[in-house]
Amino acid sequence: MTIENISRNKSFGGWHKQYSHRSSSLNCDMRFAIYLPPQTLAGEKVPVLYWLSGLTCSDENFMQKAGAQRIAAELGIAIVAPDTSPRGDDVADDPDSYDLGKGAGFYVNATQAPWQQHYRMYDYVVSELPALIEELFPVTGQRAIAGHSMGGHGALTIAMHNPDRYSSVSAFSPICNPMTSPWGVKALTSYLGGRDQWLQYDASELMKTATEFVPALVDQGKDDQFFEAELKPDTLSAAAKTSGYPLQLQLHEGYDHSYYFIASFIEQHLRFHAGYLKTNGDTA
Amino acid sequence: MTIENISRNKSFGGWHKQYSHRSSSLNCDMRFAIYLPPQTLAGEKVPVLYWLSGLTCSDENFMQKAGAQRIAAELGIAIVAPDTSPRGDDVADDPDSYDLGKGAGFYVNATQAPWQQHYRMYDYVVSELPALIEELFPVTGQRAIAGHSMGGHGALTIAMHNPDRYSSVSAFSPICNPMTSPWGVKALTSYLGGRDQWLQYDASELMKTATEFVPALVDQGKDDQFFEAELKPDTLSAAAKTSGYPLQLQLHEGYDHSYYFIASFIEQHLRFHAGYLKTNGDTA
Numbered sequence: 229m230t231i232e233n234i235s236r237n238k239s240f241g242g243w244h245k246q247y248s249h250r251s252s253s254l255n256c257d258m259r260f261a262i263y264l265p266p267q268t269l270a271g272e273k274v275p276v277l278y279w280l281s282g283l284t285c286s287d288e289n290f291m292q293k294a295g296a297q298r299i300a301a302e303l304g305i306a307i308v309a310p311d312t313s314p315r316g317d318d319v320a321d322d323p324d325s326y327d328l329g330k331g332a333g334f335y336v337n338a339t340q341a342p343w344q345q346h347y348r349m350y351d352y353v354v355s356e357l358p359a360l361i362e363e364l365f366p367v368t369g370q371r372a373i374a375g376h377s378m379g380g381h382g383a384l385t386i387a388m389h390n391p392d393r394y395s396s397v398s399a400f401s402p403i404c405n406p407m408t409s410p411w412g413v414k415a416l417t418s419y420l421g422g423r424d425q426w427l428q429y430d431a432s433e434l435m436k437t438a439t440e441f442v443p444a445l446v447d448q449g450k451d452d453q454f455f456e457a458e459l460k461p462d463t464l465s466a467a468a469k470t471s472g473y474p475l476q477l478q479l480h481e482g483y484d485h486s487y488y489f490i491a492s493f494i495e496q497h498l499r500f501h502a503g504y505l506k507t508n509g510d511t512a
Numbered sequence: 513m514t515i516e517n518i519s520r521n522k523s524f525g526g527w528h529k530q531y532s533h534r535s536s537s538l539n540c541d542m543r544f545a546i547y548l549p550p551q552t553l554a555g556e557k558v559p560v561l562y563w564l565s566g567l568t569c570s571d572e573n574f575m576q577k578a579g580a581q582r583i584a585a586e587l588g589i590a591i592v593a594p595d596t597s598p599r600g601d602d603v604a605d606d607p608d609s610y611d612l613g614k615g616a617g618f619y620v621n622a623t624q625a626p627w628q629q630h631y632r633m634y635d636y637v638v639s640e641l642p643a644l645i646e647e648l649f650p651v652t653g654q655r656a657i658a659g660h661s662m663g664g665h666g667a668l669t670i671a672m673h674n675p676d677r678y679s680s681v682s683a684f685s686p687i688c689n690p691m692t693s694p695w696g697v698k699a700l701t702s703y704l705g706g707r708d709q710w711l712q713y714d715a716s717e718l719m720k721t722a723t724e725f726v727p728a729l730v731d732q733g734k735d736d737q738f739f740e741a742e743l744k745p746d747t748l749s750a751a752a753k754t755s756g757y758p759l760q761l762q763l764h765e766g767y768d769h770s771y772y773f774i775a776s777f778i779e780q781h782l783r784f785h786a787g788y789l790k791t792n793g794d795t796a
Binding site: 237238239240241244292293295297449451480482483484486487488489491492 | 521522523524525577579581582733764767768770771772773775776
């Protein structure tokens with residue numbers, strides 16, 4: 229397994245680094261970012277929080293704008309931020325859409341042409357990337373997962389499918405019920421075809437029938453312009469009540485969909501994950 | 513005085529807002545950003561930290577990447593971030609240079625054609641913008657000033673020319689001696705003409721002969737790629753020794769010129785300024 233270091237910046241006593249590597253899941257070259265807290269410089273292995281970004285983002289948005297490194301440095305947690313889709317000239321795209329194709333992988337394994345050749349972000353995030361990180365960096369096998377908007381959808385669905393692999397999950401402004409949102413319907417139709425394939429990628433549908441639980445924290449701004457049409461936190465809340473899912477949903481007056489919202493509450497999310505990462509052993 | 517609100521985002525209980533207005537100093541429309549901490553929502557007036565950004569930046573970089581709002585909210589300090597040059601289709605530019613023209617105003621009053629019609633960032637930052645802020649927002653007359661790289665040069669020179677207007681000054685990776693750096697020589701030649709006009713805009717030259725002091729904090733990464741050729745912190749340090757200037761210069765192993773460096777130490781800068789803003793009355 230070879231990866232290439234393409235940037236490094238010292239940050240809060242640790243290191244922010246970007247790497248490129250050939251992804252076998254996605255059949256293209258990919259870039260990711262990792263924050264290694266200062267504890268790793270002293271030889272310590274630390275747990276990892278995977279962060280999944282939203283539509284139009286790359287590995288850079290969270291690392292530059294969320295202000296997470298300060299708390300990750302204090303708590304001794306590494307953060308890994310993958311890109312949001314496969315990339316490259318030979319990767320299918322819908323250049324007129326910000327919500328389909330490059331920058332909009334939706335963390336699914338596509339089955340429909342022309343997407344199925346590269347758009348397998350679910351496999352990349354769940355299996356290939358953690359295997360690479362755990363082979364090449366000073367980390368334990370303990371994992372948490374979080375994300376924003378499309379990435380919040382990704383984090384919730386991935387955690388619910390893999391309760392043995394993640395200690396905890398959190399999301400900011402997640403797409404909670406993509407089967408009924410314009411963003412979700414467009415992406416799921418294109419990547420998966422018929423509606424019978426959509427259930428497996430809908431956080432509210434999965435949560436309603438869940439029997440194995442991952443502690444979950446969701447924050448949502450009440451002035452988010454996508455609140456009603458795209459995000460639907462009430463649907464997720466109702467689903468959690470049905471199954472008894474350990475979901476903590478917090479609504480915040482005045483906050484919107486931006487990184488100014490994420491930055492305001494990221495500290496709570498990191499401390500939430502730290503509580504579970506410290507008390508659990510390695511996950512599967 | 514009319515200004516137009518063009519964006520707002522709730523942030524750490526306060527508000528980040530962008531405004532556009534017609535600048536009489538710069539003879540063009542300008543955009544700036546302001547962070548109003550939660551204390552202002554309760555009717556309190558707060559002091560202001562002016563932040564001057566570096567080459568290629570706008571009003572957005574610091575607000576998005578530095579993570580300053582968390583501490584400003586705690587301390588009750590507003591932050592104002594102007595753009596780095598005049599803007600607009602009729603403003604002179606050097607489109608092939610990132611270090612001259614738009615995005616590179618160097619916080620001087622230009623005297624040479626074609627720059628002198630719009631490039632008067634010194635007057636804008638020292639006089640016009642504070643007058644506007646203090647008329648229209650819930651702030652006191654207490655001011656501090658800080659900046660990065662070209663903006664660190666701007667903050668230091670502006671504070672030294674106006675010790676009655678600023679309680680304290682700080683800088684990350686400032687251009688300390690622009691008369692001897694490639695960035696500085698290019699800009700000062702274009703904007704001001706002959707070398708006899710440069711001294712007034714050189715922080716090391718001003719500090720060497722200063723008799724009125726503004727408490728000053730400077731942080732510099734030792735792995736900054738511009739350390740030797742462009743920034744020259746040793747020159748500033750020597751100048752401070754000559755005049756007895758109250759300069760605290762901190763060098764940091766491993767840190768570079770990026771916002772990852774600024775974010776790592778911005779808390780110290782805000783607490784430094786808060787100490788002087790709280791103990792002083794209104795400045796002139």
